[in-house]
Amino acid sequence: MEVALITVGDELLSGDTVNTNANWLAAELSDRGVAVKRILSIPDERAEIAARVREYADDFDAVIVTGGIGSTPDDVTVEAVADAFDREMVVTDLTRESVERRLAAIRERVPDREFDVDVAAEAAVPAGSRPLVTEAGLAPGCVVENVYVMPGIPDELKATFETVGDEFAGDRRSRFLYTVEPESNIIAALAEAAERFDVAVGCYPDREAAHNRLKVTATDDDALDAAAAWLLENANASETPVSRDW
Amino acid sequence: MEVALITVGDELLSGDTVNTNANWLAAELSDRGVAVKRILSIPDERAEIAARVREYADDFDAVIVTGGIGSTPDDVTVEAVADAFDREMVVTDLTRESVERRLAAIRERVPDREFDVDVAAEAAVPAGSRPLVTEAGLAPGCVVENVYVMPGIPDELKATFETVGDEFAGDRRSRFLYTVEPESNIIAALAEAAERFDVAVGCYPDREAAHNRLKVTATDDDALDAAAAWLLENANASETPVSRDW
Numbered sequence: 001m002e003v004a005l006i007t008v009g010d011e012l013l014s015g016d017t018v019n020t021n022a023n024w025l026a027a028e029l030s031d032r033g034v035a036v037k038r039i040l041s042i043p044d045e046r047a048e049i050a051a052r053v054r055e056y057a058d059d060f061d062a063v064i065v066t067g068g069i070g071s072t073p074d075d076v077t078v079e080a081v082a083d084a085f086d087r088e089m090v091v092t093d094l095t096r097e098s099v100e101r102r103l104a105a106i107r108e109r110v111p112d113r114e115f116d117v118d119v120a121a122e123a124a125v126p127a128g129s130r131p132l133v134t135e136a137g138l139a140p141g142c143v144v145e146n147v148y149v150m151p152g153i154p155d156e157l158k159a160t161f162e163t164v165g166d167e168f169a170g171d172r173r174s175r176f177l178y179t180v181e182p183e184s185n186i187i188a189a190l191a192e193a194a195e196r197f198d199v200a201v202g203c204y205p206d207r208e209a210a211h212n213r214l215k216v217t218a219t220d221d222d223a224l225d226a227a228a229a230w231l232l233e234n235a236n237a238s239e240t241p242v243s244r245d246w
Numbered sequence: 247m248e249v250a251l252i253t254v255g256d257e258l259l260s261g262d263t264v265n266t267n268a269n270w271l272a273a274e275l276s277d278r279g280v281a282v283k284r285i286l287s288i289p290d291e292r293a294e295i296a297a298r299v300r301e302y303a304d305d306f307d308a309v310i311v312t313g314g315i316g317s318t319p320d321d322v323t324v325e326a327v328a329d330a331f332d333r334e335m336v337v338t339d340l341t342r343e344s345v346e347r348r349l350a351a352i353r354e355r356v357p358d359r360e361f362d363v364d365v366a367a368e369a370a371v372p373a374g375s376r377p378l379v380t381e382a383g384l385a386p387g388c389v390v391e392n393v394y395v396m397p398g399i400p401d402e403l404k405a406t407f408e409t410v411g412d413e414f415a416g417d418r419r420s421r422f423l424y425t426v427e428p429e430s431n432i433i434a435a436l437a438e439a440a441e442r443f444d445v446a447v448g449c450y451p452d453r454e455a456a457h458n459r460l461k462v463t464a465t466d467d468d469a470l471d472a473a474a475a476w477l478l479e480n481a482n483a484s485e486t487p488v489s490r491d492w
Binding site: 115 | 256257258261263264265266268269270271272276282285286289290316319320358360361363399428429436446447448449492
């Protein structure tokens with residue numbers, strides 16, 4: 001399964017916010033054997049979001065779009081996804097009840113404060129979509145065809161992803177190996193491993209840990225194990241972290 | 247000035263590495279008034295890198311590409327950028343001398359270790375490019391037309407960006423404001439501010455700080471100040487951080 005992530009928000013592009021959502025989702029998906037093929041951050045611009053959602057929905061098995069699903073004017077993601085699939089925005093019984101239930105809980109917690117909420121606007125999702133409601137946030141997420149729309153606030157994102165996590169699965173597996181050899185001395189071994197076995201091999205210098213970390217990825221368990229065994233021998237690698245003494 | 251960032255590397259897409267490089271570059275560029283319009287992470291795939299570099303080079307004033315400029319087989323970024331501009335890879339006097347000087351320093355530091363380095367491979371850059379050499383890393387970065395290629399190791403990236411930082415400048419300015427009002431209660435004010443003045447207004451709930459942060463961005467100082475003054479009044483905002491007491 002191949003997935004693309006689209007993280008929406010001017011705050012990501014201005015460097016105000018580190019994109020921890022993308023990192024968290026990428027790790028969750030990789031743990032499930034899914035190949036994440038693109039992570040794209042774009043501004044809160046409706047036409048741009050719609051165009052990229054359309055493009056990635058065609059190119060990948062699924063797309064996860066996060067951020068910009070609230071009710072302030074800069075939140076245009078859900079409308080943009082509706083545009084991408086030529087859908088109207090509608091309010092469903094499920095989303096209206098979810099918003100009303102969450103609002104009631106908030107009003108109970110803060111009885112002295114007035115919340116002037118447009119429930120219909122808050123509860124609107126693309127027509128025919130599958131709403132994703134949680135107890136974590138007000139505005140619901142949704143699924144339109146193969147596009148999953150989720151909140152940008154990290155706690156809300158995590159709660160929302162967990163409602164659909166089982167829909168993401170793949171057969172990619174990885175193993176990490178470690179070596180103190182200089183990169184230059186193992187180039188030939190890395191190239192040969194990738195050629196001999198049906199695997200991808202990445203090499204990542206980690207200066208703090210004082211080693212090079214190798215990551216071997218495959219969709220076939222036997223190929224993965226054979227490549228790892230070969231690299232243990234031919235790249236002077238180890239299955240547990242090592243440190244340079246030079 | 248509008249810039250796109252392309253961060254290359256399977257480790258970003260698998261969630262092994264948080265994309266701090268993109269965040270650092272985005273903040274540096276924003277500080278210089280530059281609008282970052284895209285941040286894209288893609289795998290270490292030569293054809294995909296070449297295609298996206300070509301696309302973004304046409305669409306934006308400049309592109310910064312980071313990661314995958316080393317010498318292991320998974321490092322294909324520089325070759326991909328050469329492909330994007332139909333250039334051969336060449337070794338220049340500057341890059342050869344830089345690699346040799348860095349190698350000599352490493353060998354002096356670690357005299358007992360053999361480094362089997364292919365200097366020509368390490369020093370190769372696209373023909374006609376402007377090499378970017380620093381004392382921080384072995385493989386040089388380069389500039390091809392409006393595309394800046396930089397290392398992925400954070401210290402090397404920072405050293406490389408600083409050699410060209412003055413080439414990035416723009417006229418975007420921002421101001422932060424803070425409010426304890428619920429988002430729902432300031433929707434109309436946010437919409438009106440964006441309509442009255444030539445500004446963009448983002449609203450970011452910060453649960454830890456217990457406020458909503460507003461970011462006003464403009465290319466005209468008077469518009470920025472007028473919009474901020476208007477929001478201070480009409481969104482019950484403050485120039486210094488505030489906290490909800492509800």
